Amino acid sequence: xxxxxxxxxxxxxxxxxxxxxxxxxxDERFEIEFADVGGAAYxxxxxxxxxxxxxxxxxxxxxxxxxVGDFKYDGLERAxxxxxxxxGLRKSLGLFANLRxxxxxxxxxxxxxxxxxxxxxxxxxxxxxxTGDIYFGTPRGRRSAPDGAFAGQPEAxxxxxxxxxxxERIARVAFEAARRRSGKVTSVDKANVLETFQFWxxxxxxxxxxxxxxxxxxxxxxxxAMQLVRSPKSFDVIVTGNMFGDILSDEAAMLTGSIGMxxxxxxxxxxxxxxxxxxxxxxxxxxxGLANPLATILSAAMMLRHSLDRAQQADRIEAAVKKVLAAxxxxxxxxxxxxxxxxxxxxxxxxxAALG
Ligand code: NAD
Numbered sequence: 001x002x003x004x005x006x007x008x009x010x011x012x013x014x015x016x017x018x019x020x021x022x023x024x025x026x027d028e029r030f031e032i033e034f035a036d037v038g039g040a041a042y043x044x045x046x047x048x049x050x051x052x053x054x055x056x057x058x059x060x061x062x063x064x065x066x067x068v069g070d071f072k073y074d075g076l077e078r079a080x081x082x083x084x085x086x087x088g089l090r091k092s093l094g095l096f097a098n099l100r101x102x103x104x105x106x107x108x109x110x111x112x113x114x115x116x117x118x119x120x121x122x123x124x125x126x127x128x129x130x131t132g133d134i135y136f137g138t139p140r141g142r143r144s145a146p147d148g149a150f151a152g153q154p155e156a157x158x159x160x161x162x163x164x165x166x167x168e169r170i171a172r173v174a175f176e177a178a179r180r181r182s183g184k185v186t187s188v189d190k191a192n193v194l195e196t197f198q199f200w201x202x203x204x205x206x207x208x209x210x211x212x213x214x215x216x217x218x219x220x221x222x223x224x225a226m227q228l229v230r231s232p233k234s235f236d237v238i239v240t241g242n243m244f245g246d247i248l249s250d251e252a253a254m255l256t257g258s259i260g261m262x263x264x265x266x267x268x269x270x271x272x273x274x275x276x277x278x279x280x281x282x283x284x285x286x287x288x289g290l291a292n293p294l295a296t297i298l299s300a301a302m303m304l305r306h307s308l309d310r311a312q313q314a315d316r317i318e319a320a321v322k323k324v325l326a327a328x329x330x331x332x333x334x335x336x337x338x339x340x341x342x343x344x345x346x347x348x349x350x351x352x353a354a355l356g
Contacts, residue, residue, distance in 0.1 A: 001028075001031065001062075001310075002033065002060045002061050003023070003030050003031065004033055004059075004060035004063045005020060005033065006036075006038075006053065007037075007040070007066040008037050008039075008066040008067050008068040008082070008281065009069055009070050009082055009281045009283075010069065010282050010283045010286040011285060011286050012038070014289065014291050014293070015277065015292075016064065016066040017345075017348070018293035018296065018347065019064060019293065019296040019297045020064075021352060022351055025352045026316070026355070035050075035052060036050065036053060037068060037082075037085045038067075038082035039069065039072075039073050039082040041082075048081065048085040048088075049084065049085040049088040057274075058092065060272075062273050062275060062308060064303060065086075065089075066276070066296065067281035068086065068280075069083050069283075082281075087135075090130055090131060090266060090274070093272060094268040095130055095131065095274055096166065097266065097268075098127070098129075098130045099125060099264065100126045100262065100263075100278060101123070101125050101262070102123075102124050102253055102256050102262060103122065103256065104119050104121065104122040104255065104257070105261070105325050107326055108257055108325065112256060112257040114229065114232075118230075119255055119256070122256065124232065124235045125236070125237045126238045126249045127173055127237060127245075128240060128242065129162075129170040129241050129245060132166045133160060133161070133241045133243050134158045134160040134161075134242070134243050137159030137161045160196045162199060162200060164203055167199070167204060168207050171207040174237050175210075177237050178237040179211070181236055182236045183213065183215060183236070184214065185236070186235055186236075186237070186238045186239070187200070187201065187218050187240065188220070188224045188240035188241075188245075188248065189201045221240070221244045225248065225251060228248065228251050228255065229255070238252075258292065258333045260334065261294050261298070262279070263276075263295050263299035264276055264302075265303070272307060275299040276299055277296045279295060289344050289345060290331065290332050293347055293348050294321055294331075297317060298317070300317065302314065316356065317355070320352075320354035320355045320356065323354040327354075329346075329347060331344070
């Protein structure tokens with residue numbers, strides 16, 4: 001089992017170090033190889049996604065990714081910005097399905113900005129299509145132009161587009177996931193205004209015919225955004241396009257109180273996957289040992305389950321995380337007023353100790 005580990009920028013190296021420590025503590029040997037990505041790769045190799053990194057990722061069973069980006073790269077032309085590395089990896093590995101669970105651990109109910117009775121026990125899964133929609137539409141305008149290139153231009157545009165097979169395969173991922181959970185899928189669209197999303201709705205409905213045991217409901221994205229804060233527990237699996245999924249998954253993340261807790265998986269049709277925390281590189285706390293490593297550790301657990309066929313090891317890690325939370329350990333982002341927060345390394349060590 002070969003794992004490509006790409007720490008990246010900001011807190012990336014710190015949180016990845018803890019996830020790798022947890023992986024190495026399992027009684028299994030994985031081949032773990034590191035490579036540069038993002039701003040760190042741009043500094044060393046002149047490109048955020050060097051060919052050697054891409055080659056390593058393509059040849060691995062799974063990629064464990066930290067985070068990329070720093071505001072100091074905002075002036076670079078778009079193709080050289082750190083965030084382009086993620087888009088490049090998604091495209092090159094064909095990672096079309098982004099799975100983002102939003103789980104509220106009972107111990108963290110007070111971290112949510114919503115009332116405990118609205119969110120306690122929350123366990124939803126957002127399935128976001130990742131390689132189509134307006135983010136990959138044609139024509140792509142002047143994406144590669146540096147900032148300021150639009151000065152004086154009369155307009156700019158992006159094209160929203162979905163092909164039937166792209167919708168079919170993401171719908172199947174959602175229905176399969178719902179079968180393993182409580183059996184309900186909410187497909188989120190904007191069919192009342194956009195042709196692309198009337199098409200989406202029709203194709204999802206067609207695919208649903210093959211999953212009579214799963215309940216399907218359709219919801220407009222504006223209503224879904226509202227329902228997510230009104231009664232989030234009414235959802236089980238949400239499936240949606242790239243842009244709506246981008247926005248709704250961040251909204252769902254915040255319901256749980258801390259983005260530092262949430263893992264994600266991006267899978268292709270061969271179950272090869274890229275696993276990363278849902279948050280960014282947090283430059284404001286980078287290098288201070290303050291970052292919460294749990295989202296990355298839980299991403300490693302998702303990797304074991306979805307790409308490496310090691311569900312038992314994944315269960316062990318998830319149980320260990322629950323144990324450390326139950327024991328009261330908190331990093332600064334999830335600590336309740338006045339209590340002592342532990343650092344990144346201390347949290348990682350506690351998870352290792354709790355592996356059992
Ligand atoms: P961010 O997620 O990095 O940070 C938002 C806030 O959450 C910050 O206050 C940060 O300190 C906090 N935070 C994030 N992760 C945390 C953790 N593990 N523990 C504790 N606190 C944590 O988002 P941002 O500030 O908007 O973006 C910073 C950089 O990250 C930008 O360059 C952006 O482009 C990039 N980014 C990268 C990814 C990715 O690599 N997948 C995703 C989103 C943003």
